Amino acid sequence: MSISVTPWLVLACPLAGMLTIALLGKKLSPRAAGTIGTLAIALAFVFAVLTLIKLQALPHDARVETTALWDLVNVDGVKVQLGLYVDPLSTFMILVVTGVSTLIHLYSAGYMQTDAGYVRYFSYLNFFVFSMLLLVLAGNMVLLIIGWAFVGAASYMLVSYWYRRDTATAAGIKAFVINVVGDIGLVLGTLFLFKTMGVLDYGQLFSGAHTAFEKDAPELVIAMLLILVGAFAKSAQIPFQTWLPDAMEGPTPVSSLIHAATMVTAGVYLIGRLHVLFEWAPTAAAVGAIVGALTLLIAGSIGLVMTDLKRVIAYSTMSQIGYMIMGVSAAAYVGGFFHMMTHAFFKALLFMAAGSVISAMGGNQSLNNMSGFRKALPFTFGCFLAGGFALSAFPLFSGFFSKDTLLFEVGARGGWYWGLYVAGYIGAAFTVFYTWRMIYRAFWGEPCKEAQVVIETGHAYHPAEHTNPHTGDEDDPSTQEVEDSEVGFPGKEHKYAETTWQMRYAMIPLAILAVIAGVIQLPFGVTNVLSSFLEPTFANTIVDYEPDNSGLEAFGLALSSVIAIVSLACAYWIWVRKPGTSAAIQARLPWLHKLFINKWYFDQFYSIFVVRPVVWIGQWAQDSFERVVINGALIGGTSGLVKAGSAAVRALQTGLIRAYAALVIGGLSVVLLYFLVRGL
């Protein structure tokens, strides 16, 4: 199998899986559907590995392979092929995507096996993987946009998976529309590029950019900023981040797959993919880096106060992606993608573990109600710890190395990048706090009643009736809207890791990877698997910085370790030793808490300045404009005029002979007058 075939097979596997599951439909048992879905992705992973092997077999400086099936568009100078672009970066991406996806499919096969919509679920999930792979492998901007939008659509479908929840559909539509805004940014940016360069293929774009544009040319900067809009929207960066927390309405494996490991990193991939253009437009790149830094701080701050378990992880994701965006925008490619990879492992793991806890809680996601699951869910607890250490960049865990590589590369550029470097370390402290707050509150303390149930019966707690936690008071199910579906959330019988082998076997490899994945790229050049692998892609970078500043690297490692250990200790103090402390801090700084808990008021801002005006305009158009202008003035006016004329004609038509005669004679006098005037 040549390298021009394997990427197609990578794409074909999930597509085939999706079609098989969708077309067979309810004829499949849940288990069969899960198996088909998982196997399809696993096969894709195999082909991805094959692709890797073939790629590595190519000469070092020719590790780019383009392959096309047919022309989608080929008119008037616009040429878009159904073509792929295989290079180390995309290969790296498909490996991560298919690898993590396989595990998550496996997890889902356990977690969702009692959900009535399993057919739909697995076909969506396979479709999502297909879309993500299309995005990654696309060989030109149009195909990229297609994959980009497919991913958005799949995300929408999965977020709205429990479609009879109004909150779920609202979250789905929000995610979709913001993603479409991103798509439009991407489209417009592409149009800008096309206007000047007249090409859409990556290869031609990269090779032609330097001749087509001046460095930092306004046209290029605008184009790249528009493309950044796309990246921000997909990667939940400020100011397009609001959809991500709401997207936690989806099933937890979905959060694990698309809101942690794959889709949200698409923005990172995009910036890395187009690094040639971004480097040629440093202004745009700087904007990207700064937005990333802001996001990591703001999202981290919100993560500190959220009480919904999944949302804490979601904000954590946002914050971590802020690191990556900052990194790749600042040309810290290896660090960025390294962190992306480790993040995929430990964040997917964290979501899986959280899913297990939520299952055990009977669907309740509020940290306020959880406590003491340490004993009830030992396996889950272990995995959560592994993920938590990695996330908080505890020394020697994978996250530690990846984050440090990233921050080191950023700091090494000097200048104003030092600001980003500092922000990164402040964010690191936030990370530790919210991570361990979550762990302490869920697993330490006295077992809550749900944990008691698990300990005593070995089965998950089942509430009498399911309620939607996103309505009413988050912590009081009696105020919440009762779910109207027999579908169950997620399913009639809740599955948690300790009792479900698929979930366990999915989590174990991730837990291991979360701990040890750092070894592939150790500091001081001890290992450089990743950097040397990605090197052909980024060989043409024009950013010049000092990679061998070992002093800085050592300082960073030390700083990071200190932050991790000290913050962990503080967190232990606050949430375990002196449980009232957090409440005290909250009382001290009410405005800050209010700012954080309201997510910096972004939702309110959009509601007031975007959603309401648009809805108002629509209502106004419908209630007023349509009625008054279109129906009233245009139609009513004309028909009114005609009716008035009709009435006048009839009013004159009295039936009185004398009146008729008078009109004839009157008319005669007028006509006579006219002719007299003509004559005289």
Place this chain on the structure above:
Amino acid sequence: MTIHLSIILWLPAAAGLLALLLPGRLARWISLLGSLLVLAYAITLLVDYDRAAGGLQYVTDVVWIRSLGIHYALGVSGLNLVLLATTAVIFTASALWTLVDEPDHGKPGIYALLMGLAQTAVMGAFFAQDLILFVVFFDLMLVPFYFLIVIWGGPDRTRAVLKLFMYTLVGSLLMLVGAVTTGVMAANGGEPSFLLAELAKTPLGSTAQGWIFLAFALAFLIKMPSFPFHGWMPDGYSNMPIGVLAVFTAILSKVAAYGFLQIALPLFPDAAVEYQELIMIVAVASILYGSAMAFTIDSARLVLGYSSIAQLGFIVLGIFAFDGRGADGALLQATNHAIVAGALIFVVAMLSRRAGGSEKLSEMGGIAKGAPAFAAVFLVFSFALLAMPGTANFVAEFMILLGTFESKMTFAFIAAIGVALAAFYALRFYISAMHHRVGAKVSSFELTPREGLVVVPLMLVVIALALYPQFALKPAQDGTSKAISAAQQVQSSGSDTNATTGGPTP
């Protein structure tokens, strides 16, 4: 192989007549057979059309009214080739729909006849290579629809159809005057000829072009409909029977778009350039207004109605970019939108069948529960409607934006807002019908085989176009490049003279 366009043109009418004459229970089958024959013929055309050679093929040219110099001239070119096949597809779907929901009142023969006449008239407008013939068919299209609505329409049909009729006739009759004047002026005292090819050779003076162009534009914009000429649309759409509405919304608006490319631009290039921005403003206003209306209105039909306003806005925008890519995109979008909008009309009817007869979104909800396949089909059409990348609609909108971007960047940016709005209203439409809690009167059931027969082929067409849009784009390129070349020349020469004289654009 010789193909006579007259056969395909009159075939539907003949089938309709046959249906009228034979016993009533056969009517719908004959009608279906007729439309399938036309479809087969149209596919033959698609295959047989010499794409490499391009240009006008299968020409029929007979003098029709000698005294007026009017010809019965038909032909197939890149402009109408695909639209023709689309027409056949939609009419076939509409004929299939009678198997699902036969119009009552015991006049199936008349229904079949009128639909046949409608198809003949629509195809006539596409085929016509003579200006007056085009206008005749353009006006004639309306007549069968009048009867279809009056006999089988909704409760307010008489008023609604009258409004529709008068509204559209204002435009199309002015167009008639414009057309006649064009021929008479072009003849310059000699024997007039209305053959498009002849007329394009001798453009009129710019003053005459001005008002004639506006007459044509008015006719087309009303027919589409376009903001602010859409006053007939809400009532009209609300009162049409489904099979008729599908055809109406899918095809008739496209005749108008086609008219711009086939008639208005080649014949009145100076005026087209002069009024370019005016028309583009109308187009953009249509996009925004249509979208804004579509995401607040409660009636499912009208969501589609207003979305059509927006989509047609895109098409006009693409045409008036005077850029090959924009025009290609517009033509592709015309095909796509025809299929998608037509299909969604049937979907509305299916929703209504499941929602206790109501077509209000607020009374639907939760329909997906018992109908996953239906949900999937509907979702595909919804995505196509919102021009999600990956559908041919996206390719079309991309091309339109590309074309517009080249000439009028501002319009492209504003139009892009419409894309986001489309995402919102299309999903709102889908979600409020299929998702959420189950509505009070909703009883969900899966796509019946007959329903599937109507919409699944349409879905396959959507997917096929998505996979290979070039199929429709290639002939379009051939047609549009000719259509816009005159306007492009005017534009470039205009800018040249401005450059030398420094004067403002007239």
Place this chain on the structure above:
Amino acid sequence: MSVNWYLLVSAMIFTLGAAGVMVRRNPLVVLLCLELMLNAGNLALIGFSRMWGTGAGEIFAIVVMVIAACEVAIGLGIIVALYRRRLPVDVDELTELHG
């Protein structure tokens, strides 16, 4: 006596007849007023005939006389028929047809 004078008289008769049609309600009198208008035309014709010295005007006048007589006959016939139907002999009451 110049022809002008005759014409002025004729114009005045025409005017009187026209005014009569407009003010009278009895159809019989309306018919009389119509006679006046026709006669005004006749006077003008005879005057012009005299002016030009050709007989055409006279012929015309004779023909008009015949026509006037015919009109009267028919008009009276309708009035009698109306009267027979016990309908009001008043043009203002004949407004069944209007609008």
Place this chain on the structure above:
Amino acid sequence: MTFLFFFIFAGFALAGAAGVVMLRNPFYCVLSLVVHLISLALLFLLLEAQFVAVAQIVVYAGAVMVLYVFVVAYVGGGDKPDQLWSASPRQKALAIGFASLIFIELAIAILGTALSSLGTEGATLSATYGSPAEIGELLLTDYLLAFELASMLLLVAAIGAVALAGRRGGIAEDESNLSPRHGAVHTPSPAATGSMAEGVSGYGVTTPLPDPQFEGRELQQPARAAAEDDR
């Protein structure tokens, strides 16, 4: 002399015309018209149109006016003269306004024309002008068709007078003359059919007219029943 005659005749003609318009009793109106017609005939004489003048008196003032007098007597327009002559002030003003406007316009045209011969007594006349011979010649040559058609006009008038005023078109028609469709239905003869007997007894003048709508309904029922029997 001509001058004097002109003013006398013209004065009578105008007075007669004014009388037609203004007198309340239609009978007097007719008489006034006779005065007008005779004066007009005299004016014709002044214009040398002897034949026409004679014809005017014989045909018009004689025959036609007699017809008028008969009809006025029959119809009896004099019953309520006041009611028949009551234009509202606005109508009068309108009528006078329009009429005087037309007169002014005509006068301007007559006086403002460039035709010089209008101010003269007219062309020098041939000896035969206005004579029966000339008229006859013209009628049989140049205006033959008009002459012949005038006879057709008289035929029309005769038909019209007979058909409209004649009794056979009346309501009280012999049943046997009704069409079969009507004959199949028993049609009671309603009151107030305009028969001479009614005229003598003063029906319709002194007694109120029956309500035609009521009559219509009365007629309706048997007609409907009969029609249904036929089916």
Place this chain on the structure above:
Amino acid sequence: MSFSLAAAVPAAPVIDWAGLSPLLALLGGAILALIVGLAGPRTIRTQIVPLIALATFGATIGCVISLWGQSIVLIEGALQLDPLTLILMLVICGGGVVATLLAWRDQAAEDIAHGEFFSLMLLGAAGMFVLIASRDLVTTFVGLELLSLPLYILCAARVREERSLEAGLKYLIIGSVGSATVLYGFALLYGATGQTGYSEIAAAIEASNLATDPLFLTGVAMCTVGFAFKASLAPFHQWTPDVYEGAPTPVTAFMSVATKAAAFGAIIRLFDVAVRPAAEAWQPIWIAIALITMVVGNVGALRQPSMKRMLAYSSIAQAGYILVGFVLITDLGVQAICAYLVLYSLGNLAAFTVVIARERETAEGDNIAALRGLGTERPALAVVMTISMLSLAGIPATAGFIGKLRLVEAAAAADYAWLAAVLVVLSVISMAYYLPVVATIWRGETQPGTDAASGVPVLAGGAAEAEAASGRAGWELTLVGVVLAAAVIVFGIIPQPVFNLVASAARGLGLS
């Protein structure tokens, strides 16, 4: 004395009997009908007399065809037999044939007796011939009266009905005002030029430079008003709706087609020949009249419950359209008028046919309610009515569209495209009264209590209609309707024969 007479004896006028044959046929037929109408047996009166009328119209058409293409002056310059005359005579005789068939079993013919009824119709047609062929003021006036007087009588023919008599009297009074106006106008024309022949008048105008003379122009003004009145052009149209509504429907049908054709023929002759040198003066006023007529006709017809009244207003509007062809003063314009008259008549007569049929079949009279449910009850008539309405509305593939197209083309060719635009825009209003008729026919439901079956009595006019409201109208109505409707469609699709027919219409008028 005898000597002088002998010296003065002129040559007897040359009479081209062949050329005069249409007139002679009509007059002869009229007299024959009158005489046969006196016969005793009822069958002869009710069957033979209409047959004679039919034969007469047929013979006249035969005469017209035999004279086709000729251009001759008859009887000392009184009449002009040219293509215009012949074409319009075809329209009139066609209308006559249809009207005869419509009147065959009509109550109106019963009321004033068949002989009288049909002979008056033939005499009226003769008057029309004279009017359109006339090239002399005297003849024109005689023709005008020969046309008008029979129609006054025919309008009042249903002597047992108040409405009919009212219509007759109205028509007579207002018509006589018009006649008197025309007469005074003619007198002034004669006075200004000293001529009665049309071409002589034209010559005199140019010779003595009269085109701006007030006296002459006053004459033109009065002729304008008089003829506008006869052709029922606004604002001199007011008699039309009332008379059309009150008159017996076959008479209305005849008037709407034949009178209009005759009036326009006379207008074309008088204005395009006799006073054409003053065209600059009269053209604007005719344009104004055309505009007012189109507006008034179209808005007046809206929401009229009476079909006849609606058709009356519609015929006013159509007259306005025709006038557009006239004001162009071009060859094409005259051709367009003739074509329009031919094509418009078909649909118009078809509409009246159905109205008559429903008058006889239902108790609703000519009310639009009589058409309710026609689509299911009488599909043939429903189709006829539908086609005729579409044709009147000017929908493509009908004769009416072709007629309008021809008018528009003529206007465009004469640089009056704006007038054509006004025409079409105003004709859009006409949809608002034609289409509801179609809707009424085809809409499924009938409103309870008002349809024929429920037998609610009709209020106005009463007895006769109600009595007639049983059974089906005669076969001849269906036949006439179907033939006319078929012709509408055929000429809508293949109009070239009509255009060939009218191609030479303006020959002899000397227009550009």
